[in-house]
Amino acid sequence: xxxxxQAQTEISVVEKEDVTLDCVYETRDTTYYLFxxxxxxxxxxxxxxxxxxxxxxxxxxxxxxxxxxxSTSSFNFTITASQVVDSAVYFCALSxxxxxxxxxxFGQGTRLTINP
Amino acid sequence: ETGVTQSPTHLIKTRGQQVTLRCSSQSGxxxxxxxxxxxxxxxxxxxxxxxEEENGRGNFPPRFSGLQFPNYSSELNVNALELDDxxxxxxxxxxxxxxxxxxxxxxFGAGSRLTVL
Numbered sequence: 347x348x349x350x351x352q353a354q355t356e357i358s359v360v361e362k363e364d365v366t367l368d369c370v371y372e373t374r375d376t377t378y379y380l381f382x383x384x385x386x387x388x389x390x391x392x393x394x395x396x397x398x399x400x401x402x403x404x405x406x407x408x409x410x411x412x413x414x415x416x417s418t419s420s421f422n423f424t425i426t427a428s429q430v431v432d433s434a435v436y437f438c439a440l441s442x443x444x445x446x447x448x449x450x451x452f453g454q455g456t457r458l459t460i461n462p
Numbered sequence: 463e464t465g466v467t468q469s470p471t472h473l474i475k476t477r478g479q480q481v482t483l484r485c486s487s488q489s490g491x492x493x494x495x496x497x498x499x500x501x502x503x504x505x506x507x508x509x510x511x512x513x514e515e516e517n518g519r520g521n522f523p524p525r526f527s528g529l530q531f532p533n534y535s536s537e538l539n540v541n542a543l544e545l546d547d548x549x550x551x552x553x554x555x556x557x558x559x560x561x562x563x564x565x566x567x568x569x570f571g572a573g574s575r576l577t578v579l
């Protein structure tokens with residue numbers, strides 16, 4: 347069965363520090379997609395990135411970067427020079443084709459608090 | 463471009479009652495999924511609708527049911543509410559039927575927070 351593990355339940359850092367959120371996944375599929383979503387206090391999940399299992403290149407978008415390592419089944423997310431506005435719950439998710447539907451399997455989330 | 467809108471935002475019900483939650487999908491999206499997010503947990507897949515048909519269902523009992531309308535909006539109905547049904551219910555829409563399976567980016571609404579007393 348598909349599974350996503352985010353071992354860090356909560357992280358608290360001071361503004362401007364770098365922080366890495368870990369994500370480990372399990373799947374038997376050879377083709378799959380991984381996602382990161384951000385959930386601010388307002389509740390909606392905001393899409394951050396999608397990664398295809400065939401593309402192991404790291405990606406950088408501004409202060410955000412992602413490290414995908416298929417050999418260790420990990421898809422970690424780093425925020426450089428964190429800001430208070432980065433405070434939120436972050437979810438890693440694995441996409442599964444399920445009964446003809448697209449189903450996202452989410453980790454339990456990491457609550458990130460950036461202190462001024 | 464209008465995003466996903468859900469109503470109501472908050473509601474309180476008592477055990478045994480029934481509830482209907484509504485979702486309007488993002489413009490251009492024909493697929494709607496529903497997720498349940500208990501406090502402190504990640505969202506759990508309930509089911510997905512494509513072209514007004516349910517095409518995938520997670521591990522939820524039959525008292526969880528849904529509808530999709532010709533304009534792609536959707537409803538989630540829960541009968542015989544139980545205390546454990548208290549959660550944030552998230553609706554997500556996606557283009558569906560396009561691109562590689564599993565590749566679609568889901569656009570989520572802000573959710574309906576249900577409290578069952």
